[in-house]
Amino acid sequence: MRVNVTVNGEQRQADDVWEGESLLFMLRERLGLPGSKNACEQGECGSCTVYLDNVPVCACLVAAGQAQDRSVRTVEGLASGDELDPVQEAFVEAGAVQCGFCTPGLVVAAHDLLDRVPSPSDPEIREALAGNLCRCTGYEKILDAVRLAASRR
Numbered sequence: 001m002r003v004n005v006t007v008n009g010e011q012r013q014a015d016d017v018w019e020g021e022s023l024l025f026m027l028r029e030r031l032g033l034p035g036s037k038n039a040c041e042q043g044e045c046g047s048c049t050v051y052l053d054n055v056p057v058c059a060c061l062v063a064a065g066q067a068q069d070r071s072v073r074t075v076e077g078l079a080s081g082d083e084l085d086p087v088q089e090a091f092v093e094a095g096a097v098q099c100g101f102c103t104p105g106l107v108v109a110a111h112d113l114l115d116r117v118p119s120p121s122d123p124e125i126r127e128a129l130a131g132n133l134c135r136c137t138g139y140e141k142i143l144d145a146v147r148l149a150a151s152r153r
Contacts, residue, residue, distance in 0.1 A: 008077030024059035046132030049105035090149035098136035
């Protein structure tokens with residue numbers, strides 16, 4: 001099947017999409033957007049988090065066909081050209097990026113949080129990021145990054 005979708009503000013088309021294909025597979029393999037990571041394929045780790053019509057979703061759990069005529073924004077779409085989004089910058093500056101596998105999902109989740117709650121408390125940050133797993137950082141630098149991004153927005 002063919003899927004027509006707006007990705008990061010640009011109308012895109014994916015051909016030969018099979019019925020059971022995930023949005024994550026379509027984004028990575030058919031549309032060449034490797035930012036969202038494929039880790040658990042069960043919606044447990046959050047590394048594939050993207051916006052679907054401005055709502056964060058685990059792209060591994062969304063059928064590609066469900067994105068037909070809808071809007072997807074990936075971690076690549078947060079930046080404006082060569083200029084990183086403040087959340088992306090804060091993750092780099094705070095050292096919240098280690099192996100980088102969880103980073104895209106955490107950045108999208110933090111971005112969503114700060115859009116909803118511009119000055120979140122630590123418990124609000126922890127709750128917003130609870131669906132994202134990281135095995136490298138111990139989370140403290142991730143929390144520092146969200147605090148830093150909030151202070152700059």
